Amino acid sequence: MKKVDAVVIGAGPGGYVCAIRLAQYGKKVVLIEKHKLGGECLNYGCIPSKSLIFASSLFEKVTEGKKFGVEADNVRFNMASLQKWRENLVKKLNQGISFLLKQNKVEVLEGEAQFTSPTTIKVDKEEIEAVHFVIATGSQSLHIPGFEFDGKTVLSSKEALELSKLPHKILILGGGVIGLELGMYFSKLGVEIEVVEMMPQILPGTDKDLVHVLEKNLKKRKIEIHTSTKAKSLKIDSRLRGNDKGDRGNDKGDRGNDKGDRGNDEQWKGVTLTVEKDGKEVKLEGDILLVTIGRKAVTESLQLDKALIETDAKGFILVNPHLQTSSSHIYAIGDVTGGPLLAHKASFQGIQVANTIGRGAPTQPRPVSWAIFTDPEIAGVGLNEAQAVEQGHEAQVGKFPFAALGRASAVGETEGFVKIVSDKNTEVVLGVFIVGTHASDLISEGTLAVTHKLKLEDIASTIHPHPTLPEALMEASEAALGHAIHITNH
Numbered sequence: 114m115k116k117v118d119a120v121v122i123g124a125g126p127g128g129y130v131c132a133i134r135l136a137q138y139g140k141k142v143v144l145i146e147k148h149k150l151g152g153e154c155l156n157y158g159c160i161p162s163k164s165l166i167f168a169s170s171l172f173e174k175v176t177e178g179k180k181f182g183v184e185a186d187n188v189r190f191n192m193a194s195l196q197k198w199r200e201n202l203v204k205k206l207n208q209g210i211s212f213l214l215k216q217n218k219v220e221v222l223e224g225e226a227q228f229t230s231p232t233t234i235k236v237d238k239e240e241i242e243a244v245h246f247v248i249a250t251g252s253q254s255l256h257i258p259g260f261e262f263d264g265k266t267v268l269s270s271k272e273a274l275e276l277s278k279l280p281h282k283i284l285i286l287g288g289g290v291i292g293l294e295l296g297m298y299f300s301k302l303g304v305e306i307e308v309v310e311m312m313p314q315i316l317p318g319t320d321k322d323l324v325h326v327l328e329k330n331l332k333k334r335k336i337e338i339h340t341s342t343k344a345k346s347l348k349i350d351s352r353l354r355g356n357d358k359g360d361r362g363n364d365k366g367d368r369g370n371d372k373g374d375r376g377n378d379e380q381w382k383g384v385t386l387t388v389e390k391d392g393k394e395v396k397l398e399g400d401i402l403l404v405t406i407g408r409k410a411v412t413e414s415l416q417l418d419k420a421l422i423e424t425d426a427k428g429f430i431l432v433n434p435h436l437q438t439s440s441s442h443i444y445a446i447g448d449v450t451g452g453p454l455l456a457h458k459a460s461f462q463g464i465q466v467a468n469t470i471g472r473g474a475p476t477q478p479r480p481v482s483w484a485i486f487t488d489p490e491i492a493g494v495g496l497n498e499a500q501a502v503e504q505g506h507e508a509q510v511g512k513f514p515f516a517a518l519g520r521a522s523a524v525g526e527t528e529g530f531v532k533i534v535s536d537k538n539t540e541v542v543l544g545v546f547i548v549g550t551h552a553s554d555l556i557s558e559g560t561l562a563v564t565h566k567l568k569l570e571d572i573a574s575t576i577h578p579h580p581t582l583p584e585a586l587m588e589a590s591e592a593a594l595g596h597a598i599h600i601t602n603h
């Protein structure tokens with residue numbers, strides 16, 4: 114039987130990063146992957162979604178460029194070209210990971226891993242013994258009975274990202290991050306979008322003032338949102354809903370009919386979704402239903418019981434702060450351990466575990482920043498005001514609107530603001546929240562501040578180049594200190 118120092122199961126952003134770092138520590142590592150290197154993030158998540166979102170935003174920018182003097186006639190969107198771009202991009206990055214693994218001498222085994230005991234694992238017919246194991250098997254889309262994915266009419270995010278023809282109307286079940294990011298992508302290409310969310314607000318758990326800015330934008334785009342609304346049943350219509358055949362969409366206002374590559378020859382079967390809203394049953398119709406109601410851990414095939422590994426009630430693997438499972442030589446990282454389900458969290462945990470195994474020095478948990486790639490983007494890190502108070506801080510908030518920032522005005526992106534939460538007594542930055550253009554990039558300065566417990570003055574006294582968007586963080590810090598330059602101080 115082959116014997117190694119560590120077996121890593123799953124080559125997503127958690128697993129492949131962990132395997133490379135372990136190898137850098139001189140460990141003999143086997144990485145087992147049953148599908149594709151890069152996991153959900155590279156193949157069906159972060160990378161393809163951001164690529165498509167960028168393309169649809171570029172299309173929108175070009176069509177709205179008149180005020181900047183950009184006059185482009187007959188701008189068309191070609192879905193086939195975009196899908197080719199996505200495929201090639203994923204392939205290229207895939208090859209990049211393969212190259213890195215080879216360079217670092219990580220042995221990659223293709224196949225599905227199954228524990229046979231707490232110290233052995235099987236891939237096809239091969240059995241391997243290891244001192245340590247790292248489970249990084251990720252998560253997959255959750256479905257609910259009655260709304261099962263069929264890949265054609267009822268889609269998960271994976272199929273939605275791969276659509277090469279645009280339907281007229283998409284119903285989205287679940288107003289969380291993935292549903293709204295994809296909804297906005299399709300909306301920018303002219304697809305009518307209606308979102309059903311069970312909770313009282315979209316992006317449940319996100320601060321209301323941030324969500325409010327997004328809601329206004331969704332309204333402007335005529336994306337219909339039904340909150341506090343529960344999906345009851347789904348009927349897949351047998352009648353085809355083609356562009357020219359049905360009673361829907363083509364003449365519905367000012368949106369999109371001639372925008373994109375809608376594929377006039379494509380016929381959509383159609384769905385009728387019955388929902389309960391304000392105590393009444395309402396029927397919503399669309400060409401397809403996209404279900405983005407959450408994710409579940411991928412553990413079915415691992416035979417966790419053979420390795421004495423425990424899971425929580427939802428099936429996520431239980432770990433301690435050092436990411437050890439109930440079998441202490443077996444670690445679990447990334448999505449399979451539960452939220453937040455984010456690629457950079459998975460990668461950081463991969464490094465943490467590699468540090469523990471490789472040099473006996475566990476890294477402490479760190480604040481995890483998050484970003485939502487809607488328009489405007491939303492991002493955050495650390496404690497919001499309520500959480501800061503809950504943790505015993507006297508919280509103070511400094512806010513700076515993008516409308517007061519030169520660069521934001523220059524590029525016509527004045528929606529939103531930066532909000533910095535700090536402790537009033539120590540002036541240490543506790544949290545940073547941004548809604549607005551490039552929030553996903555801007556948050557890193559906030560993450561640096563929160564991670565290293567910087568003070569408001571540290572950001573305020575740092576010279577930021579002008580005119581740039583990060584100046585908003587400097588101004589928000591100044592606002593918290595009561596002396597912002599470009600807004601009135603209270």
Ligand SMILES: Cc1cc2nc3c(=O)[nH]c(=O)nc-3n(C[C@H](O)[C@H](O)[C@H](O)COP(=O)(O)OP(=O)(O)OC[C@H]3O[C@@H](n4cnc5c(N)ncnc54)[C@H](O)[C@@H]3O)c2cc1C
Binds near residue numbers: 446
């Ligand atoms: C549409 C979408 C957009 C997203 N956008 C973002 C974003 O912008 N930013 C962000 O941070 N996150 C984003 N995410 C989330 C991100 O993809 C995940 O958080 C991340 O992929 C988790 O990494 P992981 O390593 O834990 O697992 P995964 O990436 O899920 O990788 C797990 C791997 O394990 C393999 N595997 C499973 N079981 C076995 C087995 N028994 N044997 C062998 N191999 C196995 C799987 O095939 C898979 O390759 C998005 C997700 C989706 C769906």
